Amino acid sequence: MNDITIYHNPACGTSRNVLALIRNTGDEPTVVEYLKTPPDRATLTRLLAAMGVPVREVLRQKGTPYDELGLGDAKWSDEQLIDFMLQHPILINRPIVVTPLATRLCRPSEAVLDILPRPQHGAFTKEDGEAVIDAKGQRVAKP
Numbered sequence: 001m002n003d004i005t006i007y008h009n010p011a012c013g014t015s016r017n018v019l020a021l022i023r024n025t026g027d028e029p030t031v032v033e034y035l036k037t038p039p040d041r042a043t044l045t046r047l048l049a050a051m052g053v054p055v056r057e058v059l060r061q062k063g064t065p066y067d068e069l070g071l072g073d074a075k076w077s078d079e080q081l082i083d084f085m086l087q088h089p090i091l092i093n094r095p096i097v098v099t100p101l102a103t104r105l106c107r108p109s110e111a112v113l114d115i116l117p118r119p120q121h122g123a124f125t126k127e128d129g130e131a132v133i134d135a136k137g138q139r140v141a142k143p
Helices: 013-023 041-051 078-087 109-115
Strands: 005-008 030-033 096-098 103-105 131-133
Touching: 005 013, 013 109, 013 131, 041 078, 041 096, 041 103, 103 109, 109 131
Parallel strands: 005 030
Antiparallel strands: 005 096, 096 103
């Protein structure tokens, strides 16, 4: 049984790194390419509730119609913001990861480490060359 799901955008480096960190535990998650298969209202609402964060914290600004739609305006209710996210899935920040431990927007990519049920199998370096996990499967301390 697969108990990890990632709402993934393969064009996003952070999302690719999170997927690789999940796989570095030996788990193969369910990968939902949410731009191709967007969540429905019930799923998106459930994800937001599970994360326990305001809707605005999950809105992506960069590379989206956020500014064009005026979504920074406080006039928009959570329900209206969810409507925009359903109409324009690119507004959903990524990656969102669901595990038996928690649901989290994993930015930066290291945020996924706290919700993975199994440890890393070995060294992991992000696409940009930054080491995250050492050869013993331990987090690399930040300077």
